[in-house]
Amino acid sequence: MRKHYIIILCLIAAGCGNISNKQICWDRGQWLDLTWDFEKSTVYWPTNVTFIHDTVTFGINDKGYFYSSFLYAAEEHGGTHFDAPLHFAENGRSIEQILPEEFTGEGICVDVSDKVLADRDYLITSEDFLGWEKTHGTIPAQTIVLLRTGFGQYWNDPLQYTGTLKTGSEGVGELHFPGLDPEAALWLIEERNVKAVGIDTPSIDYGQSADFLTHRTLFSHNVTAYENVAHLQSVPARNFYVVAAPMKIKGGSGAPLRLLVWIPEV
Numbered sequence: 001m002r003k004h005y006i007i008i009l010c011l012i013a014a015g016c017g018n019i020s021n022k023q024i025c026w027d028r029g030q031w032l033d034l035t036w037d038f039e040k041s042t043v044y045w046p047t048n049v050t051f052i053h054d055t056v057t058f059g060i061n062d063k064g065y066f067y068s069s070f071l072y073a074a075e076e077h078g079g080t081h082f083d084a085p086l087h088f089a090e091n092g093r094s095i096e097q098i099l100p101e102e103f104t105g106e107g108i109c110v111d112v113s114d115k116v117l118a119d120r121d122y123l124i125t126s127e128d129f130l131g132w133e134k135t136h137g138t139i140p141a142q143t144i145v146l147l148r149t150g151f152g153q154y155w156n157d158p159l160q161y162t163g164t165l166k167t168g169s170e171g172v173g174e175l176h177f178p179g180l181d182p183e184a185a186l187w188l189i190e191e192r193n194v195k196a197v198g199i200d201t202p203s204i205d206y207g208q209s210a211d212f213l214t215h216r217t218l219f220s221h222n223v224t225a226y227e228n229v230a231h232l233q234s235v236p237a238r239n240f241y242v243v244a245a246p247m248k249i250k251g252g253s254g255a256p257l258r259l260l261v262w263i264p265e266v
């Protein structure tokens, strides 16, 4: 009895726990950066200005030491970024009002890349989530749901990634990439009480959406979103911790995001 007590104490001290007969040690693992670089070629919406990073000073100054400083400018909704409810909800909260407990927490990753191979306009449905649950169990409340469509592999090929190289409204009409069905978004909110949703495409709504109903559904329920998420092929189906810290732009509808996951040893 005393021996069992000591073993349990040691496990708690080491940050370990048993989940579905698997030993998870949260204090041992690795960080994975799910953020794309911000640079001139970073994907922005066709109607947006792309990322600006200009040299202000670079080199040895007149005092004899090296000094560099740059100017950057960016639209809120390009590259790996965070959407606040204000993006599509008139009275929704802006980015600086999102609390740390809302952009951190345990995550799951749902892989629909097989279905997307046959249809680049694929809409992720609640059936996809039920299929995930058959293997991994019910999605816990307040989970951060990452959606892997496989489009991350096209990041360096903007035509393949978005469906167009055109800019302006003409480009918007030619966007073709998968997204989350609005009904599935409502299902995640009402049936699973999720915290946030992320996707490896330019938008949580699919490319051909004209009404952005998935955005509107999520944000009217105070569920936030991450877009252009990188490297989801390296994220397990569950048992990882998400840190999605956006730039704190007062009054912003979204912001550049540094998205990290902690993947514990199993």
Ligand SMILES: [Zn+2]
Residues within 6 Å of the ligand: 076, 077, 078, 081, 082, 083, 227, 254
């Ligand atoms: Zn956005």
